[in-house]
Amino acid sequence: MKQLLDIMRQLRDPESGCPWDLEQNFATIAPYTIEEAYEVADAIAQNDMSGLRSELGDLLFQVVFHAQMASEAELFNFQDVVQGISQKMIERHPHVFQPEAPKLTAAEQTEAWEKAKSLNKDSVLDGIARNLPELLKAVKLTKYAAVTGFDWPNIQDVFDKLAEETEELQEAVQSGQREAMAEELGDLLFVCANLARHMQIDPAAALRGANAKFEQRFREVEKRAKIQHPKKENFDLKVLDELWNQVKAEQKTHEP
Helix, strand or coil: CHHHHHHHHHHCCCCCCCHHHHHCCHHHHHHHHHHHHHHHHHHHHCCCHHHHHHHHHHHHHHHHHHHHHHHHCCCCCHHHHHHHHHHHHHHHCHHHHCCCCCCCCHHHHHHHHHHHHHCCCCCCCCCCCCCCCHHHHHHHHHHHHHCCCCCCCCHHHHHHHHHHHHHHHHHHHHHCCHHHHHHHHHHHHHHHHHHHHHCCCCHHHHHHHHHHHHHHHHHHHHHHHHHHCCCCCCCCHHHHHHHHHHHHHHHHHHCC
16 A cells, blocks of 8 residues: 555656646546446456456555545545544444444344434435436435335335336326426336335346346347348338347347
8 A cells, every 4th residue: 555655646746746647636536436436346247356456456546546635735644534434334333343232134234334324414315425326326315214214114015106106107208298207207217216225136237237138139139130131221120129039039048
């Protein structure tokens, strides 16, 4: 860590540092921090452990970059960041760091964690980042609200709500009012995120899997359509649908 911190200080040295690094601030670096986090997630999804090692390094560098800029502004430094997260982990895990504390299951620990986060807040929703991806934000909103008891008691109630919102979206579509359609579609997506939370499934990961599956199947459909009709650029829906069903059936056959 000392080597990395020294490198960062050299990059930001006013006299001998890198011009690009010297021009940066918290706002300009933030998008890179988000991008690196996504690249970490992608390496995990691809089971690319070599890539994960590299991406974790890139993400760590982002933390060091922010800490260096904060140190220059005399706000805090990297050691403050480490001390802060260390103290938080100790406080949030009394069952690990306090021998006399009762042992908790994973579910009980999750509930205790959320309750601890809600202390000293005007609202349990305080602290949720405004610029989170909206699907993740929807999950967090419902998760934090559930700490107060504001949650459906079972998953069937969520399915009932999903059916209700689907019906309301259909009515909005029939009305032709775009604002109403957008609102009802948002409500439907929000309930889908809540459903994912009840199922303990990451909705972003589920959607990522669906996107990958669609892309793989459609590329194969596109290839076969071009072989069958080499002079065409656009194809009849019936042709594409038949090819889609073929590809889908073949993939199902080869699944373990």
